[in-house]
Amino acid sequence: MVKKETAAVGQAVVRAVTPAMEKTITSAISDCFQRGVGDKAVNQLEKSVNSKLEATVSRQIKVQFQTSGKEALQDDALKSSMEASVVPAFETSCKSMFEQVDATFQKGMVEHATVAQQQFESAHSPLAHAEAISFASSETQTLNGELANGQLI
Numbered sequence: 001m002v003k004k005e006t007a008a009v010g011q012a013v014v015r016a017v018t019p020a021m022e023k024t025i026t027s028a029i030s031d032c033f034q035r036g037v038g039d040k041a042v043n044q045l046e047k048s049v050n051s052k053l054e055a056t057v058s059r060q061i062k063v064q065f066q067t068s069g070k071e072a073l074q075d076d077a078l079k080s081s082m083e084a085s086v087v088p089a090f091e092t093s094c095k096s097m098f099e100q101v102d103a104t105f106q107k108g109m110v111e112h113a114t115v116a117q118q119q120f121e122s123a124h125s126p127l128a129h130a131e132a133i134s135f136a137s138s139e140t141q142t143l144n145g146e147l148a149n150g151q152l153i
Helices: 002-033 037-076 076-123 126-148
Strands: none
Touching: 002 037
16 A cells, blocks of 8 residues: 555656656757757757656656655554644645735735826826826817918818
8 A cells, every 4th residue: 555655646746747847948958959959959859858857757756755755654653743743834834825925915916006096196186187288288289270371181
């Protein structure tokens, strides 16, 4: 049962890690070789690096889980101790991080709303209305002058 769990965890980690690593490596390879190397060479190099990287990461994760995870999961006392200490600590850390993200988001929203309100008020102030009326009056006079001179048809 431990082997199945270890294998499942290893496969899950490989599935979670591989796409991100592939994307990063693909981007880096593409950026480096985009100017001087043809698409075929880049694609071939990308496939080669991806397959070798995936195999290496998979092998390393499996070895790690087989050596350390197997021994740790066999000891029920250690398992229950880990569940009693790690899980609550992890939950506390997640809660703290969420609170920090939420506080930062709320602060950003308040700042954004303040700036938007200031822009709205300045656009709708009596001075802004007077400037708009002055501009419209100036344009009206210009058009009237052009119409009177026969320039506007």
